[in-house]
Amino acid sequence: MAYQNIDGVRVWGKPDEGALVQARMCAENGNVVQTLLMADHHKGYSQPIGGVVVYDGQISPSGVGYDIGCGNKAVRTGLKIEELRPRLSGIMDEIARRISFGIGRVNNERVEHELFDDPDWAVFKAVGSGVHDKLKALAQNQLGTVGSGNHFVDILEEEATGRVWIANHFGSRGFGHKTASGFLNLAAGRDFLANAPGEKMDQPPVLLDLNSELGDMYYRAMKLAGRYAYAGRDYVIQQVLAILGTEADLEVHNHHNYAWKETHDGKEVIVVRKGATPSAPGQMGFIGGSMGDISVIVRGKDSEENRDAYYSTVHGAGRIMSRTQAAGRMNYKTRTRSGGQITTAQMLEAVRQFGVVLRGAGTDESPFVYRKLQEVLDAHAGTIEVMHVLKPVGVCMAGADEFDPYKD
Template identity: 50%
Template sequence: MQLINNIPVWGDPLLEAVEQMKTALQYDAFAGCLMADHHIGYSVPVGGVIAYENKICVNGVGFDIACGNKAVRVDADPNYLISNIYRTMNEVQKNISFGVGRKNKEKVEHPLFDDPLWEEIPLLRSLKSKAYEQLGTVGSGNHYVDLFIDELNRVWIGVHFGSRGLGHSICTHFIKEGGGKDGVHAAPVIFDENSDLGQQYLKCMELAGKYAYAGRDWVCERVAKILRASIQEEIHNHHNFAWKENHFGKDLWVVRKGATPAFPNQKGFVGGSMGDISVILEGKDTEEAQKGLYSTVHGAGRQMGRIQAKGKVCRRTGKVLKEGLVNKQAHEDWMTKAQVELRGGGLDESPFAYKRIEHVLNSHNGSIRILHTLKPIGVCMASENEFDPYKD
């Protein structure tokens, strides 16, 4: 960890993201820091943690409110799973809804929809039907359902997605209500927590958080059913959210945008790229951890943008407008060597588009410890070239 302009920064600093955090801190923020997977985002960097006293930042939480990871350990037979991975991943792809604006193929009943907030707040009332249809859908971009085997030869299911169209619509609404703009360099939209807009936003954010948890729960349970397995252990965290916490003797709203909560002994699931390991980790109680507001990475972090990675093709003519930096053959060779059964995913999600997760995690040695290393054997994502407005 190093201090840059008094901002704690882990990993290799990306100056554009550091400058963005420096600017964001000027808008009534109390403290901020950057995790090792940081990169520039909308108003606040992804991989950024920023804290406010009595205030909440809408575009700090971001568009995919309550995006997060869940990992469950199941009692499936690893040898049987490996020998049947082709069929199993076909079943995952068939039964779980991936892609843009999809409705769930199965009707999901959940007590979440009995919450009186759906009727109390007009915005939520207008979004309830769409939210009901999308519960349990995964989306596209970097969202996934993975199967892993750990160092003890145990099977894990891992998922990554958020609150889908519900969260996106909530964020869009409150940015507009706060007089803000949508854009990378737009000023943060900040409400006093006790203002009418602040209270409405916090209620909507909390409900989106419950919705995202319910969606990830459902997908993990559905995949466990495909494996004919029972869930033995669950690890579940948001990484796009705001929590009321006490740091440095003050009660603060801590906004983590692409950052995993990592309080002492708190477990987290952090995923690498489709061809890399993922990990189960836990936070330490150290001075370094305190400086990071008890936070850590949420993934490996991109080392190139999507267009940089895959290039650009005219959809109408098929003409290549810009060559991508990721070579298709090299990508396929990597995945073959990694022995991963892949469904969906494009060159913009290739391991070549991401940092190596081991390097990123090593930057946080002073604040986390690795409990388990998960090797992917099956990865399912949306098909190539799908744009998802509801992702991070």
């Protein structure tokens, strides 16, 4: 097998000590069946990013995290890259104009969706006065916005065929963030909308019994935030297809911050994946590299190693440098940064050499802050097969100094 068993934690790739400490802590709290680290793992809040924890009858709001339902959608179009290349710069300008990045909305189009009639919105009427109306209004206002941080809209070329793909990466925005913080508040005996104290990275996971009232309410709210994330990604892909004047003939869509009820070894368990992509046999997923690296469409293998991974794989290349290390500290009063290791000139030269037309993005998302995607894919060769290799030709992200409290 390609993974190591370190103190009972199944680890793919090179172990990161900080993430391993967190994984061990997760393994020691609650009704844990198995804890795992995918090859793109690094430290997160409470549960490591690239970490998977399998529970018997429990769910973890801190494990799922603040960006509930963060994930990727990728679609293949009928276009060839040679048709697109002459107008690529203009297309990227139009994407940056029409799609809302950061916290605000650049267009005034109100996005209607059937999910706003879902009966599970009743959960928010039960958790406190005014919560339902506030969260629903926030959700309606932000549906179809991408956010900042590592969230993107990409135009990609399939290396083998020259076919054009579109991909995006984001989650449930402010609605998911408020849902997560609200249930963490309730679990600690605070009001849903209270200001939570500052969290420590290495604090134990917050756990709810799934058959408790609070656990059931969180599970329903999480599923609603997941549907919301899917709807947002669907909407943005449709916007980009309209800009390109084409349609999709294949789509791949996955969450990677979520908790799933699954059956493993004949028993129903809750699999909490934070920054980890489901990879059941035959299931397809999009895994994105940096703006100066390949992305891939993968498919889960029916293998013993994939079963040992609880049908989980990487969600990206994995950071090797923090945002602050890369870009420096931001002073929002003066709108200046200081102390970063990566310059804008370095980033722009790297993406130029890779042949990418870039709109937005800060140095904290430059190619230098991520592993090479092929390294983490190689570590999971026993669990997934690569179906399509995609090279980004256009990348659009929020601007470098865009303030967004819901970015990761």
